[in-house]
Amino acid sequence: MSATYALEMESITKVFPGVRALDDVTLRVKPGTVHALMGENGAGKSTLMKCLFGIYKEDGGTIKLNGEVCHFKDSHDALKRGVSMIHQELSNVPERSVAQNLYLGREPLKSFGIIDHKKMNEDTANLLKRLEIDIKPERRIGSLSISMQQTCEIAKAVSYNSKVVVMDEPTSSLTDNEVAHLFKIIRQLCEQNVAIVYISHKMEEIFAIADEVSVMRDGKMIGTYLTEELTNDKLISLMVGRDANLRFPAVSSAIGDVLLKVENLCSPNPRSFQDVSFELRRGEILGIGGLVGAQRTELMEAIFGVRTTSAGKISLKGEEISSMSPRKAIEHGMGMITEDRRGSGIFPLMNISSNTSIASLREYLSKLGLLKHKELKQASVRYNEALRTKTPTMETLIQNLSGGNQQKVIISRWLMTLPDILIMDEPTRGIDVGAKFEIYQIMSQLAQQGKAIIMVSSEMPELIGMSHRVMVLCSGRCTGILDKSECSQENIMRLATKFM
Amino acid sequence: METKKLLSDGKRIASQYTTWVTFVGLLLLLSILTKGNALKWNSIRNLLIAESVRSFAALGVGMIIITKGIDLSIGYVVCLTASVAASFAQNPDYSSAIYAGQSFPLFVPIVAAVAAGGLFGLFNGYLIAYGKLPPFIATLGSMSIAKGLQLIYTKAAVVGSLNQNFKNISQGSVGPVPNLIIYVIIAAFIVWVFLRHTRQGTHFYAIGGNSQAARVSGINVERDLMMVYFYAGLLYGIAGTLLASRLGLANSLTANGMELDAIAAVTVGGVSQSGGVGTVSGMMIGVFTMGLINYGMSFLGVDSYYQQLVKGFIIIVAVYFDMKKYARRN
Amino acid sequence: MKKMVAILLVLALVCTGIFAQGSSESKSGSVKIGALIRNLNEQFVKDYADNLRKLAAEKGVELNLQDAQGDVARQLDQLNTLITQGYKYFVIIPQDTSATEQMAQQIKAAGGGASFSNIQPSVEALKVGKDFYLASSPELVAGQYQAQIIDEYFTKYPAKAPNKVLNILYLQGQLGHPAQISREAGLIDTLKSLGYTVNFIARDTADWSPDKAQEKMDTWLAAHRGKFNLVVAQNDGMALGAVESLITNGLVDNDPSDGTILTFPVIGIDATADALNSMDQNKLYATVLQDSVGQSSTAFELAYAMATKGTAYGMTAWGIAPAKEVISEAPANDAAVIAQCYLVPFKPVTKANYKDLM
Incomplete structure (x- = not known):
């Protein structure tokens, strides 16, 4: 007889010195359903999952798998016993083939410990076929798109006969098409009676895929609801504990003169952006839309001087800038919040204060050329307070903050350079709803102060909700610039797939 | 979340002082084992003198490691700069002097050695910053070049018979305080001011912590990287001068293996191999901790074979904790 | 945390003071000889050191043997350490000829003497005083x-x-x-x-x-x-x-x-x-x-004589009398110090005599 629940976490409590990170949390997941786990960053979702996978030892409560009490030593142990996790970040070996990645650490062997590549590839091919994934097992996994790589990870989970699959923000780097494909696979898994725990911040996805939603807040389980019972606003208010009926603040700034003019900008790489032209005006928020691979980030990095260009002109306030570099960009009042916060945003082992002031040191030098530490710190405090960065002290290492607060520190960093133009590449990626809204508000205020913002985003609602105009890229070329009135998901999608 | 923050802050603070705690612990241990004999002023003076030259190398490589680099060429560059310094300080009547019959003012050996060190630093820095060579490989190459140049310059002979004025640079003292100790204090202070209070010093931490983010923040990563090797080269030049002056000679064996001593010392002192972390006080404590271990074991008459063993373990333990501390975050 | 460090530091200093007060420098009775050996990784040096240990054990000498591991600076540091510990008489295989004068001067300042083997000391080193000897085979x-x-x-x-x-x-x-x-x-x-x-x-x-x-x-x-x-x-x-x-x-x-x-x-x-x-x-x-036993025995006997009788000048050590005529190799090429040179012979080893050594 099969149990009613595939996974039961009963009254889990986890105490860290000083704080109850999990307080009597109960989560029950039925087989063959998608169970969304929602909550702001810091609500305790990841702590709960870490308890499940044995990374933390819970202080109280029990975990049952198919009705049996169990405790996993580590995630590998969990995997072997049918509980797997698809991470936000991919954890494959890019230089190896799809099959090799799927069977990493448990390769089928012939005698003498020789790997049976043939069997491995055949098994992989069968598996992929069953999941309707069209990839050759011999493909080098690093050569696949991010979404395909992610699908491979799901295939890996399936290959372990997983009964419970936890997905942590699986769509954070996927485009809408890819998300649709992922959902198809998720539904297939459900038909095979697999239980899915789906962690995401994206409301649209939850309503599209989840059967049930559990909401956590401040280490407590607020409740489990059938998706039909919920509305967008209700879910948000459950998560943040307050009404959040306004998703996007009004952006009512006056559009001024041209600050940035890009003309026929080309990348030396023929497969990257080519012949892109646009203008950015004071007080304007220009959205940049497109699918993954549309070369949006590459274009932004070129404008900021991180990448080289082969042709075209960039003019700032009417002055043409030759051979752009980040240094010149900053001197001319530009700032850039990069897409990859961990890779090119934060200095993980530096504190908040240093992370904030790093781009503005030249303005805080004494006559002897020494840094004015006191003033630097005061300024850092000022900017972070204005953005309401939540941190114990300014000396806290930035890596100990949540994603949203890290993002605020990075925005503070750029505001401290007193920029006129701010490029924000995926500014709300991996950030919880509350912080997202705050970042929207910041953007709106900045625009009102007469700053110009370029916002690259993969989230349609965000693009449409925040931008005055949206420029859409497809395969490195600008396929159109939409005014606010023309902005709709359909129009953007049509332009984004023009050359597909 | 709050707890995690508290926890990690607590750990960070504790780990910040592990180097101090280790040092003081060793000091106590040694004073007990030798019934206080090892810690008399004379002994401490010996220890400080013994570690003084290494301090310069450690300050140099410490800065480099902060930028997530490494320098394997220290030993032979110091050997080369020591030989250059010595060659301009030989007694003119010494028949096998490199510049026999010539005598130079005292500043010549110093300037020549510091210039030689600086040039090597620029060479390393250029290869690493602009040539994009991995620091390990670039400095491995320049290590061999430095060794070759040293052998060619000295014709593999000992550069000895140095004049007393030159020897007094290291061997003299101000009252009871040996000159060498004063130099170390000055150098450490300057490096401290530089790392803590200048823009470029701050940039070194940023580059080591996340070079991509540093570039986006408008830091001229290439120039700063080249400069850190240059500054380290200058320090190696000073180290070479002081070493030649202290030993009264330089030969092809001078300072051999100093790179490992210096790297081990700063690692023990909490300069992380993952980059972006490290303080001058840590570097100095690291140097003197290693010194104390050397000195203590030699004082207690521990067999040199075991000394090597103990040192090896200490380095491994230090790096182990370092990696645990930083590499596995997130 | 800072306070804790401060407390620890203070504790350390206090302990140091107490221990330093309580300790006494000289141990009466036993003869103390320091040995500074350039690199124990070499066979000859190791044999030399082994023989020293044997001789010290036989005579009941407190021998402190330090291995410089091929580093001049380390050897100088070790000399300093031993002098601080009250060692005055030394058997030395120097790491480098040029550093020997400095070493001799430091030993002299401590009122002691030394015999050098294997790597030649400089003439100037022997000129530092009559208590500095060469006990070696000219290379x-x-x-x-x-x-x-x-x-x-x-x-x-x-x-x-x-x-x-x-x-x-x-x-x-x-x-x-x-x-x-x-x-x-x-x-x-x-x-x-x-x-x-x-x-x-x-x-x-x-x-x-x-x-x-x-x-x-x-x-x-x-x-x-x-x-x-x-x-x-x-x-x-x-x-x-x-x-x-x-x-x-x-x-x-x-x-x-x-x-x-x-x-x-x-x-x-x-x-x-x-x-x-x-x-x-x-x-x-x-x-x-190259006679490791001969060199170490000669050097040891000289150091032992200095430690027990105050001087070894003119004595015959391990059957070898001080040299009388200068040879072409330093330091035995200077008449002023020739009486401080004990030349331990090399021996050619051929088919005729190798079995004697096996």
Whole structure:
């Protein structure tokens, strides 16, 4: 007889010195359903999952798998016993083939410990076929798109006969098409009676895929609801504990003169952006839309001087800038919040204060050329307070903050350079709803102060909700610039797939 | 979340002082084992003198490691700069002097050695910053070049018979305080001011912590990287001068293996191999901790074979904790 | 946390004070001798140190032996440490000749004396005072003995060196090492004075190491096969590396009548156990004994006499009287210090006598 629940976490409590990170949390997941786990960053979702996978030892409560009490030593142990996790970040070996990645650490062997590549590839091919994934097992996994790589990870989970699959923000780097494909696979898994725990911040996805939603807040389980019972606003208010009926603040700034003019900008790489032209005006928020691979980030990095260009002109306030570099960009009042916060945003082992002031040191030098530490710190405090960065002290290492607060520190960093133009590449990626809204508000205020913002985003609602105009890229070329009135998901999608 | 923050802050603070705690612990241990004999002023003076030259190398490589680099060429560059310094300080009547019959003012050996060190630093820095060579490989190459140049310059002979004025640079003292100790204090202070209070010093931490983010923040990563090797080269030049002056000679064996001593010392002192972390006080404590271990074991008459063993373990333990501390975050 | 550190520091200082007060410097009764040894990784040095330990145990001497591991700076630090610990009399294998004067001056300032072995001290070091002695074998002599062995061989087989032309593959020790310089000079000068034309087909350092010597030889044999008639190494380790290389490269005539089954004679220095074994198998042709027991015993007796009687000047140590006539190698080339030089003889080791040492 099969149990009613595939996974039961009963009254889990986890105490860290000083704080109850999990307080009597109960989560029950039925087989063959998608169970969304929602909550702001810091609500305790990841702590709960870490308890499940044995990374933390819970202080109280029990975990049952198919009705049996169990405790996993580590995630590998969990995997072997049918509980797997698809991470936000991919954890494959890019230089190896799809099959090799799927069977990493448990390769089928012939005698003498020789790997049976043939069997491995055949098994992989069968598996992929069953999941309707069209990839050759011999493909080098690093050569696949991010979404395909992610699908491979799901295939890996399936290959372990997983009964419970936890997905942590699986769509954070996927485009809408890819998300649709992922959902198809998720539904297939459900038909095979697999239980899915789906962690995401994206409301649209939850309503599209989840059967049930559990909401956590401040280490407590607020409740489990059938998706039909919920509305967008209700879910948000459950998560943040307050009404959040306004998703996007009004952006009512006056559009001024041209600050940035890009003309026929080309990348030396023929497969990257080519012949892109646009203008950015004071007080304007220009959205940049497109699918993954549309070369949006590459274009932004070129404008900021991180990448080289082969042709075209960039003019700032009417002055043409030759051979752009980040240094010149900053001197001319530009700032850039990069897409990859961990890779090119934060200095993980530096504190908040240093992370904030790093781009503005030249303005805080004494006559002897020494840094004015006191003033630097005061300024850092000022900017972070204005953005309401939540941190114990300014000396806290930035890596100990949540994603949203890290993002605020990075925005503070750029505001401290007193920029006129701010490029924000995926500014709300991996950030919880509350912080997202705050970042929207910041953007709106900045625009009102007469700053110009370029916002690259993969989230349609965000693009449409925040931008005055949206420029859409497809395969490195600008396929159109939409005014606010023309902005709709359909129009953007049509332009984004023009050359597909 | 709050707890995690508290926890990690607590750990960070504790780990910040592990180097101090280790040092003081060793000091106590040694004073007990030798019934206080090892810690008399004379002994401490010996220890400080013994570690003084290494301090310069450690300050140099410490800065480099902060930028997530490494320098394997220290030993032979110091050997080369020591030989250059010595060659301009030989007694003119010494028949096998490199510049026999010539005598130079005292500043010549110093300037020549510091210039030689600086040039090597620029060479390393250029290869690493602009040539994009991995620091390990670039400095491995320049290590061999430095060794070759040293052998060619000295014709593999000992550069000895140095004049007393030159020897007094290291061997003299101000009252009871040996000159060498004063130099170390000055150098450490300057490096401290530089790392803590200048823009470029701050940039070194940023580059080591996340070079991509540093570039986006408008830091001229290439120039700063080249400069850190240059500054380290200058320090190696000073180290070479002081070493030649202290030993009264330089030969092809001078300072051999100093790179490992210096790297081990700063690692023990909490300069992380993952980059972006490290303080001058840590570097100095690291140097003197290693010194104390050397000195203590030699004082207690521990067999040199075991000394090597103990040192090896200490380095491994230090790096182990370092990696645990930083590499596995997130 | 900062407070804790401060407290610990204070505690440490207090303890130091207490312990320092309570301790007394001199231990009455036992004789204390310090030994500063340049590098225990070398066979000769190790044998030397072992014999010192043996002698110290026999005489009940408190011996503190320090290994400089090849580093001059470390040796100076070790000297400082021992002086602080109250050691006055020393047996020293210096790391470098040029540092010996400084060492002697420090020892003199502490009111002590020292005997130097293996690596020659400078004349100035011996001039620091009458309590500084040389108890060593002049390196030149080792080279000279090698030359004599070579001469004997080619006198017996003149066809192997037509017109007294020697085409040598020469393996040097660490460049700049005094032994490397003197052994080479002794060899070349003596061969020339015996009427040979000396050509070095190849000459390079193998850093005293057998495996480096073997690699070097492999390269040379590929490049210079047939162009040489003799292999000389500055120590036995390298000579044995060369022997291995000759064998693997097939330069073997399997005719032991000339004393070696190799096509060319290989000659080393040191007479290590391995070398003697190799001679026994008719591989290595000959070597020169650097007498570790002789040197260490002489040096130890001098230091012991200073420690017990106050001076050792003029005494006979280990059956060796102070030298009377100057020789060409420093420091025994200066009449002013010749009475402080105890020259321990090298011994050529050939087929005739090697069994005595086994």
